[in-house]
Amino acid sequence: MTAELVRGQNHPLSQSRLEIRVSAGTPIVASATLSDENGKARGVEWVAHPGASTLPGLEVSKQAAADHRLAVDLDAMPEAVHRVNVLLALPTEGGGGPVRFGTVAAPFVAVTALDGTEVASYTITGLDAESAVVALELYRRQGAWKVRAVGQGYAGGLAELFADQGLPEAHRLAGTINEAVAQGLARSVPAPPQRTADGDRTRQAAAPALGPDQGGPAAPQGAPGPVPPQPTSPYGPQGTQPGYPADPSAVTQPTSPTAGGPVDYSHPGRQTGAPPPPPPTAPPAPPGQPAQPVAGDATGWSMDERLYNQVWGMFEDLARTAAAYRSAVDFADSRMEKELDQALSDPRSRIGGQGDAAREAARAKHVQLVDQARAALDRDLAQLTAEAEVVEPALPPAYARWDNPVWHGYRVPMEIPMALRLGDLSLPESELLRIPMLVRLPLERGLWIDSGRSGSLDDAFADAHELGSLAMDTAVALAARLLAVYPAGEFTVHVIDPAGSGAQALAPLVQSGVLATPPALGAAGVADVLTRLTQRVDLVQMAVRGGAADSLPPGLDTAEQLLIVNDFPHGFDDRAVTQLRYLADEGPAVGVHLMMVADREEAAGYGPLLDPLWRSLLRLTPLPDDHLADPWVGHAWTYEPALVPPGSQVLQQVLRQVAAARAKYR
Secondary structure, three states: OOEEEOOOOEEEOOOOEEEEEEEEEEEEEEEEEEEOOOOOOOOHHHEEEOOEOEEOOEEOOOOOEEEEEEEEEHHHOOOOOOEEEEEEEOOOOOOOOOOOHHHOOOOEEEEEEOOOOEEEEEEOOOOOOOOEEEEEEEEEEOOEEEEEEEEEEEOOHHHHHHHHOOOOOHHHHHHHHHHHHHHHHHHOEOOOOOOOOOOOOOOOOOOOOOOHHHOOOOOOOOOOOOOOOOOOOOOOOOOOOOOOOOOHHHOOOOOOOOOOOOOOOOOHHHOOOOOOOOOOOOOOOOOOOOOOOOOOOOOOOOHHHHHHHHHHHHHHHHHHHHHHHHHHHHHHHHHHHHHHHHHHHOHHHOOOHHHHHHHHHHHHHHHHHHHHHHHHHHHHHHHHHHHHHHHHHHOOOOOOOOOOHHHHHOOOOOOOOOEEEEEEEEOHHHOOOOEEEEEEOOOOOEEEEEOOOOOOOOOOOOOHHHHHHHHHHHHHHHHHHHHHHOOOOOEEEEEEOOOOOOHHHHHHHHHHOOOOOOOEOHHHHHHHHHHHHHHHHHHHHHHHHOOOOOOOOOOOOOOEEEEEEEEEOOOOOHHHHHHHHHHHHHOHHHOEEEEEEEOHHHHHHHHHHHHHHHHHEEEEOOOOEEEEEOOOOOOEEEEEEOOOOOOOOHHHHHHHHHHHHHHHHO
């Protein structure tokens, strides 16, 4: 399980040989410093950089690149080394590129095992004028190593960063690195293709992607969304890398180019690997007309990944075009107010024909600016709507709405998909345009279906019982979707329904036989389920931390676990509440996920004790509600749950196939 870190958060490391993968979208410099127990680097010999890329237990890239892989062997670190700081910086000489991180995409850093399995990841957000940043810190504590997300930026670049770490002659060292980078920029790995300019929001079809073994750049590592991204490996869902050397010191360097020829970045162990099939291309458009949208024309190593990236590209486009429209309207309003104030500030023009003419001219300019902004918005919305119309029918079951015909041909999958659709997102400027809300799998945080009335946009649901029933319908639809997209036997669902109030909504899960056990009733049932799941979390945590993940007790269900809790806090005592908080905090890292159906006001008696619980869960609503905000421009997005259409039997049909596959699996 991958730990998605936030700034300041740490995570234990159970392996000594690791890779640190960096994806920045633009060529950057990757370096690392070794520090003692006081966090100070003792000299330039403790710095790995493009001019001196190898230290004991550490190797960095020799050039600027959009994607990096740093090899780390913690067992080979000198005893005096207690910290390994991973540094990222923008080239300052000869590149002509960006000079501050605020103008580029947020860098993404992941710590992985040698087989590509991610251990922890961190998206470095909040950077602006900084041109160098300490991304991660691997540190030794009581004989064990951990990783911490740092994200400390420096506007003064590497010189200021090195000076802060106590390195002598920091400016000279920074100059040495910049000179080495400038000499190698001619052979730097190009950044992934950039999105088209804002003036033309037509997303062009991507050129056929070349794999790393064909001399092309590494595949893009995922796309951003409301819930922060995790990258995907171009070598498969689990990131396996056939042929990658076990010893970091054995990493093969790029071959020297022939005179006038391109650099060969191919890996000797992957010469026979095939590149991904080229993405579909749109038919030629008439002169002066934008190209027709095509499903799957984003970058990616599979059609699912391309569709995933395309959906989040549509999300970004809608966020930007709405932000541009709102900014233009705000500018028009402020300009009109300023011109009116100027007209009224002169007593000679305050009354009479001259004043009326000035006010009329100000209002006319306002109308003209707003009309221009609206025309640009309508153009962009028309293009996005056309794209949505071709993308939606092409989505796989995990991404599709329940009314999509793809569900009628559903078969239990053999592999876990990249992501799952939780619902739809929209903005007030485009109420008819719906963008699928996709979250990566496995889930990194629990879900909270809010059955309270405070945030609802629909006053028709004033009855608490009716709203609670709709919240349970939402939970059942999401649980069924999770069961449907996982291979047989790899996802288990438990239900706690102390008062039995969710029996009607839970009927499809109960009658199809997909639940591990019948829904738990009463305080005794609550205690039994929570005790079993907390024990499972404890066992798996001990096994992982002890490096004995293959020595779990026989009979332990190793599948991903989902616990649906209805009518919280009914039937919960203080011990059960503590166990529930423990599952919410520690469960996702070891495959135990929580789905709460609750009204926060009904649990108000616990006071601030439950505040961390609510904050750890992703809040969803059974009715459309504008409570989700994106991290870029701060739009309040309206979320609409992914419910089964009234009268449809698709959910029951899918669950019957899941139950049959589970029975055959057993």
